[in-house]
Amino acid sequence: MLGAVLFLWPMPAEISEKIWGDRFDAWTTLWLIEHLGDRISTWNWTPETTEILYPLGYNLWSFGHIALQMIGGAMVAIGIPLVVTYNLLLIFAIGTSGLGAHALGRELTQSHLAGVVAGVTFATTPYLYAEARAGCIELVFAGLLPLYACTLVRLMRKPDWRRFGWATACLAIIGPFNWYYTLFAGVLALGFVAWQLIEIGPQFRHPSSATRRRGIGMLLGSLVLAGVLNTPLILEARRETPSRPSISAELFSSATIFDEIQAISDGSTPIEELTEDTLKQVDAIQVHFNSTSLGSLIDARFVANPLNSTPGRLAYLVGLFSLFAAGRRTWGWLAIAVGATVLSLGPYLNVSGALTLNSEATHWPLPYYWAHENIPFFSKAYRPYRLSVIVSTSLAAMGAIGAAAALRSGVVRVPAVWVTLLVVLGFSQPHWTGEKPGNQPLADARIEPIYTVLAALEPGAVIELPLHYQPISTANARSQYVQTKHKHPILNSNQLIRWPDLLRFQEFVTSNSALHTFVNLSRTKPPYVVDAGDITALGELGFRWVVAHKQVPADAIELTGDMAHADLLGPSAWALLEQMFGAPVLDDGNSVVWDMHEATGERIEIKASIAEPISLDLDSFPDNLPLVLKNGQKIPLFEGHATRFTAWVKPITEASTGDLHLRIEDDGVVRELELPLLSGHWRYVSIPIESQGNTRLSLVGRGEKLLHFELVAASVIP
């Protein structure tokens, strides 16, 4: 567990306020843990909830695996704070992964030190770390997989009903924690059986093979029995991925299809244009995006992005040493590792990790393609890179065997020192190797004070703006997380990646002009038209509060780049909301809450954009390259008549209000106004110009240091 603390550092130092987490899974998991905590406290076990996706409701089985989150829920129910619970689960998951692999290594070698080698090899892979960073705690809780391998080894060595029971129980219990790993455990078990059969060879019927024959029979029997035990749960958990569409080379190599799917994935395709077919295409292409590239395998660096993750250099080196040290005793595990590696490459070989495959690659389907299309249930493993956890298990087993061989040879002096060195080396990897992801900033999990105030307001469902139909931004994910504070049901959901849920959401929002307008409001230009009756209808459905933000957390993380732009409402959107709902009931400068009961009750129409965009020299740079200003330097913005200047601004370096000014020159008078800046956040700026004549606007640096910042959607209202 100390190793896990070092591995996940500096999170343990800020365990109650910050998390490792990206824009999606971590926040969703936090919500689920809190929600399950409430369920435990109230002893409410109905699968449906309307706390999210109100009033349509969401089935909790759609989360698939919830056992670990249920443990978290119990911790919350007894009073442990939510964020602390989440972080403790993560430390626990890494720690138990090491323990599970230790058990395997110890069983294989009868040596604790060799078991430690296996534990370090398995628990310190970039794969587990990257999943921890992404917030997929159920994937980090991987210790059951080597533990299951341990039960297989025990069963094969001495096939009796007690060991049969342990193997069956271990496999059956993996499912509720993680269905992927159930499938992977099955793959591992079949690989293990194949290895045993090959080793026995023509001696299969010979009396000397009786123990192995019995072991193989019991192993296969335990697989079947575990499957039967899991059947009731599997039927429910199938909701997570109701059906997997077929995959094809054309799908993965067409730039046109890629562009269409990308537009859906980033939530910019108009919601009314979504169809079941296109959403199934989005599902199908995930197989390609989630396949390990040959480049990632060869590089094997310590990375933060799960899609580029592998067992990593340390695990490969441990495997290599063991191969040399223990020779043929490692071959069986090596064969499983190689097989799983090939499967993790996905349906076609992607050499460089390109987003679309070249035509040569599509001529040669890999074994995964055949398995996906032909083996029942295999298509549920639609993220092939995750198969690398089987590779890690095998490398850990090899590591133990190799370490035991080296230790017993007497060549290694003071073995405890060497193993301790490996432990330190392994668990400290995020801080010194590869991308050094341990040095990157944590996500702030504190909830804005306005939600505490919102919690005290009268009951009524909440709509957070803008509405998105895909999990595209941190702010969107946090809308579900902050529900744990205000406790009002919300229409927003970060869980619309399942197409049946998304189509229900589509039908609901497109039937109401207000909701339809709210979808992707940040990136949709006028005209906006909202019928009076539709606002009333929302009130009748139980909606009460509308929340919008003038401060949005920045989103520059590795996985898919900065998507915070999707949350930045422009001046026309703000004008629409003011016309619809009048004065807000809450406005703390960062967020605004309107009461639908205060709606004007009239039809609202904004025919065209109320603002004129300002073009900047950097507009043509697709990657948001920051502007940089020294003290006194200025960037000319606009010359002409304007009544108001609006923009979203984000400092990239440490900055505070006062470091950047808007300079207004008119009629020979020069004024400078400070722009509000907060590090790590986008801030909406709306400044009245208060001038009748010609005005010149520019941004001026006023900080002591160079100020790096981004400016988007800069515009003036004539």
Add this chain to the structure above:
Amino acid sequence: MNMKVRLTLASLSGMLWFGYGSPKVMDYIQQQRSLGVDAASVDNVQDRLTEDTGDVDEELAEMINTLSELKVKEEERLSAMMALVERGAITAAQAGLNDLPPPRYRMDHRFFEPLVPELTAMVMETYGYAVAPLAEIAGPPPPGERSDHLGILLSLVHHRLLSDEHAAQILQGSFDMNALQAKRMAIEIALRKAITEEDNEDSGL
């Protein structure tokens, strides 16, 4: 083979692979990736159209002409930037090329010269945001690869070998180059779409 020999061989293999083999293979993969992209650029589309014995679509021909003009303008902007630099400074910049930090800004390299945003960012980070007009210079830049010239400019900025005035002109030049490439990207995408549609029609799809 005794254990000592085995462990020594394992160490040597690991060092050889991760110290030499893996970086070499990764370099090769990255190189192939940048070469293997197939944008409908002026170079490959012109070849296709000249092979075509039928009539060339006027709209396509116009697009290709515009692409050629944009490319020439990009070259001229680079010439203008290089003209600011004296021979001695170029030698000093070349000597400092190895000190340059790795690129940070990822752009679609089918359309954008990846070093241009690096240059823009580095000028701003070193000299702040200050722009000054950059004279028009007709004709291509001095002999050599475009990336070599941009590398020299980057090195000049990184080592602060430019005056504030020249830095401001180079910032303007980098803005211009990128704007030209953005225009080129828009046309190339339209061209690719047009050609794909034409191919589909030819194949009866």
